[in-house]
Amino acid sequence: MPDDPSTPKSPPRIARIAYVIAFMMAGLAGINIALSGQIAGLPFALIPLIAGIGIVRGRVWSAYGFAVFEFGQILLVPLILLRRGGHLTGVGAIIVLVVVGTFFAFAGRSMAAAGLERGRAWPWIAVTSLTALGLFFVQPFVIPTPAMEDTLLVGDQILVRCFPKPRPERGDMIVFVFPVDRSERYVKRVIGVPGDRIHILNKVVYLNGKPLEETYAKHVFPKMEPYRDTFPAAPYGLLSDRARKMLAENVINGEVVVPEGSYFAMGDNRDNSLDSRYWGFVGTGDLIGKPLLIYGSTDQSTGQFLNRRPLSWPIPVRWNRLFRFL
Helix, strand or coil: CCCCCCCCCCCHHHHHHHHHHHHHHHHHHHHHHHHCCCCCCCHHHHHHHHHHHHCCCCCCHHHHHHHHHHHHHHCHHHHHHHHCCCCHHHHHHCCCCCCCCHHHHHHHHHHCCCCCCCCCHHHHHHHHHHHHHHHEEEEEEEEHHHHHCCCCCCCEEEEEECCCCCCCCCCCCCEEEECCCCCCCCEEEEECCCCCCCEECCCCEHHHHHCCCCCCEEEECCCHHHHHHCHHHHCCCCCCHHHHHHHHHEEEEEEEEEEEEEEEECCCCCCCCCCCCHHEEEEEEHHHEEEEEEEEEEECCCCHHHHHCCCCCCCCCCHHHHHHCC
């Protein structure tokens, strides 16, 4: 007896396995978000969830689309490794993406062969393009220290525009490769551009002979510290070799003169910032981008961040800081 065309067709076995895997991936991503408070991971929970629901409903492109999404993430692996210094775990990530993508592609083909409804392709292509290509223009960054308080707090999650490469001006915030330890990324504010003359007297920054009006600057320690608050001065404390070179070669008439291809950067939290006073200039080649937006924020300490200690439950999200433009 022929099949009744009005009877809904159930997904083939491989598709049923596929939606179970999709739901598991969504659940694991959701648990990770709940434990870490990293709202940026939300798409990686929602996308497999939507794919799983679509496969249950017999939509072929829910399987094909998730395969396209997984293959699209392969483009991001070399980019992320390049930004973070690269290591062999990238090979493992690519293998996992290829295996999962291939499995869902076969699931989609089996659903198509079974005559199930095709669904729409364009939403999956759009989502893949936004997530894969978007990171070529922006990248996420989490604030690890209080050096930029109160502008940026420890635990703020920001998006940084990295393409096209920025040409920062005085007062702009920048993210850059820390020149002393190139595995780290710092965020500071540009105080001086090439040719500028800078000195600090009694905590006040003077630029080209005039005091700067800095509404963003914060001072937490009333006690004066000779080198920190009267700069430049004789080398004092834990200065890097780059800072000592700056003091030896770039000080004219009691002012630091910023050379070509360099920037003088400081944290907004002036009394608690490891910045150009202590490790020298930021080179143009070390610039990564300019902060655009706070997309998430969890209330945590520097120790929790640096030591990867778990946050308390419920996650202390600073909702009032979300989606602030910088």
